[in-house]
Amino acid sequence: MPSPYIELTVEDRVIKVTNPDKVYFPEIGVTKRELVEYYVSVGEGALRALRDRPTHLRRYPDGVEGEEIYQKRMPVKRPDWVRTATVRFPSGRTADALCVTEVASLAYCANLGTIDFHPWQVRSGDTEHPDELRVDVDPQPGTGFAQARQVAFTVRDILQELGVTGFAKTSGGRGVHVAVRIEPRWDFVQVRHAGIALAREVERRVPHLATTAWWKEERGERIFIDYNQNARDRTLAAAYSVRARPNAPVSAPLTWEELADADPRDFDIRTVPARFAKLGDVHAAIDDQAFSIEPLLEWYERDGAQDLPYPPNYPKMPGEPKRVQPSKARD
Known part of the structure; x- marks a missing residue:
């Protein structure tokens, strides 16, 4: 027998939702239909975060307890209005x-x-020059959202000193992401260097809280600022993205005032639509101004232009230090 389905009208498109009652989040009973309807309900905000950006998909056709498909390529067979953009990976x-x-x-x-x-x-019009600088404030064992929040506010303060506006959101877990719209004048290497410079300045100001150490054995109970999220083909969950975790949390945009006492557990697939209906997109101004990273690149040079390790799947990069964890390094 054919699969049951419903049809949803989304603007001027009709979207066929097959098996709408399939449970995707068994712990809280969220169905496939609710997932689709969630993205429609926050569509304006999600579209602002994703518009014209090449995007990878984390698919769970059988729900979060099933197999994950991490999809980088869109199939040839798709509606002609579903667009694609060509990207180049570190492998070439x-x-x-x-x-x-x-x-x-x-x-x-x-x-x-x-x-x-x-x-x-x-953006799809220029896939070699980022228009966003990303700061991934990533809790390590022994730390949590409270410490990540403190580090995020340090990031905000440094950016403000540079005349730059950052926009914060929950990661959908215990962390915080800060996004800065930048002028698309620099390549991935330069933007990553700017991210390293910013991370080092945070580490310098709150050394007891934050670290840029790539190797986990060196981080201790400190928040890792993952500068490599600015490298080519490294991605973060988008604003308003549901996360594939049992309670269906959402990577929720916040104002800085809200972040001061926010609890990431309050933002999930069932609470965020009502919040969006009431407040709209609190990051609506994110595209209003693009900033220069020249001051950060100057800081990178000030700090000796010393690069940090890339992720292990990347080819060896010019100027990169040894990609060997300290405890295993030999003289």
Whole structure:
């Protein structure tokens, strides 16, 4: 027998949702239909975060307890209005990734079992020059959201001293992400260097709280500022993205005032639509101004232009230190 389905009208598109009653989050009983309807309900905000960005998909066709498909390439067989953008990976290979141009694209992908949307930090018109600097404030064992929040406020203060506006959101876990719109004038290496410079300045100001140490054995109970999230083909969950965890948390945009006493557990697939209906997108101004990273690049040079390790799947990069954890390094 054919699969049951419903049809949802999303703007001027009709999206077919197959098996709408399939449970995707068994712990809280959220169905596939609720997932699709969630992305439609926050569509304006999610579209702002994803518009024209090559995007990877974390798909769970059988729900979060099933197998994950991390999809970087969109299939050739798809509606002609679902756009793609060509990206180049560190290996030199290319792929046609999803490029979100309308809310219906989100609904279409959610019907395919997409829970998380992970955009690149570039736009489809120029995939070699990022227009976003990302600060991933990542708690380590022994730390949590309270410490991540403190570090995020240090990031905010440094950015403000530079005349730069950062926008904070929960990661959907225990961390905080801060996004800065930047002028698309620098390549991935330069933007990553700017991220390293910013992370080092945070570490300098709150050394008891934050670290740039790539090797886990060196981090201790401190918040890791993952500068490598600015490298090519590294992605973070988008604003308003549901996370593939049992309680369906959301990577929720916040104002800095809200972050002061926010609890990330308050933002999930069932609470965020009502919040969005009441407040709208609290990051609505994120595209109003793009900033220069020249001051951060000057700081990178000031600090000796010393690079830090790349992730292990990257080719050896010019100027990169040894990619060997300290306890295993030999003289």
